[in-house]
Amino acid sequence: MITTVKAGPYSVRGLSLGGVYTALHVPELDVAFDCGVPLRSAAGVGTLCLSHAHADHIGALNALLGIRGLQGVKAPLRVIMPAEIVDTLLVALRAMTELQRWPLDIQPIGVEPGDVVPLKGDLSVRALRTFHPVPSLAYQVVRRVQKLKPEHAGMPGAEIGARRKAGTADELFETVEHPELAYVTDTLISALEHSPALLKSKVLIMETTFLDARKSLEASRAGCHIHLDEVIEHADMFTMPHLVMMHISQLYQPADVSPILDARLPSELRARTQVLLPDAGWPA
Numbered sequence: 001m002i003t004t005v006k007a008g009p010y011s012v013r014g015l016s017l018g019g020v021y022t023a024l025h026v027p028e029l030d031v032a033f034d035c036g037v038p039l040r041s042a043a044g045v046g047t048l049c050l051s052h053a054h055a056d057h058i059g060a061l062n063a064l065l066g067i068r069g070l071q072g073v074k075a076p077l078r079v080i081m082p083a084e085i086v087d088t089l090l091v092a093l094r095a096m097t098e099l100q101r102w103p104l105d106i107q108p109i110g111v112e113p114g115d116v117v118p119l120k121g122d123l124s125v126r127a128l129r130t131f132h133p134v135p136s137l138a139y140q141v142v143r144r145v146q147k148l149k150p151e152h153a154g155m156p157g158a159e160i161g162a163r164r165k166a167g168t169a170d171e172l173f174e175t176v177e178h179p180e181l182a183y184v185t186d187t188l189i190s191a192l193e194h195s196p197a198l199l200k201s202k203v204l205i206m207e208t209t210f211l212d213a214r215k216s217l218e219a220s221r222a223g224c225h226i227h228l229d230e231v232i233e234h235a236d237m238f239t240m241p242h243l244v245m246m247h248i249s250q251l252y253q254p255a256d257v258s259p260i261l262d263a264r265l266p267s268e269l270r271a272r273t274q275v276l277l278p279d280a281g282w283p284a
């Protein structure tokens with residue numbers, strides 16, 4: 001029942017139903033986001049980023065760690081999370097370890113907004129502020145590449161090679177960040193205005209929990225969630241190549257969603273928008 005959305009160079013695989021479970025895996029980045037349901041295919045992932053500790057986002061962590069053990073993965077899972085929740089999560093995992101009599105170890109990495117954690121190769125992930133009733137974060141995966149400074153553009157390779165040999169090549173280069181993919185969930189939409197860099201991502205995965213008047217804008221904001229009314233109001237902000245909506249409320253059936261988006265989103269934005277939805281009804 002796992003759904004895959006292809007967004008540019010990335011596959012966003014997983015399950016997401018607002019308030020019930022959200023768990024995503026982007027294999028090309030070797031990163032998973034949240035763990036509201038254990039994704040067997042993501043159990044060996046390099047890094048898991050947790051947005052916050054509501055049950056629909058972390059409730060299946062011990063199950064995922066159990067599957068990881070079954071698959072014979074020895075390295076403890078790196079889990080990036082809001083710094084405020086690390087101690088309590090470790091207490092919970094210790095309790096589950098005691099119940100299971102089998103170690104459910106992780107490598108915890110507590111972060112605050114602005115912190116950057118290296119991933120594989122030239123990738124890193126940056127934590128950004130979100131607005132929810134509990135400690136919470138968005139994440140943006142960036143690719144950091146060394147590029148010739150503009151004043152050295154066109155320098156012949158042989159000269160660069162000579163400078164490298166002489167140990168003076170570093171000053172020719174600057175580090176440029178390419179924002180690849182962002183994950184923004186369980187937040188007021190003001191998180192995007194607070195961190196506009198999120199909007200520069202090639203792929204923006206974003207909760208759009210409520211889609212029409214079945215939930216009022218006021219009630220959506222009171223729960224610190226994003227309503228489609230707000231996406232429409234701020235449509236000119238959403239210029240990224242790929243917008244992936246998820247965390248849709250169970251007020252809607254999967255088949256309801258596309259017709260609502262077709263009717264309500266500006267057509268140019270609709271063409272760049274996909275939704276993480278199962279083909280048939282919501283799984284159990």
Ligand SMILES: [Zn+2]
Pocket residue numbers: 018019020022054056057186247
């Ligand atoms: Zn949620």
Ligand SMILES: [Zn+2]
Pocket residue numbers: 052054132186
């Ligand atoms: Zn939440």
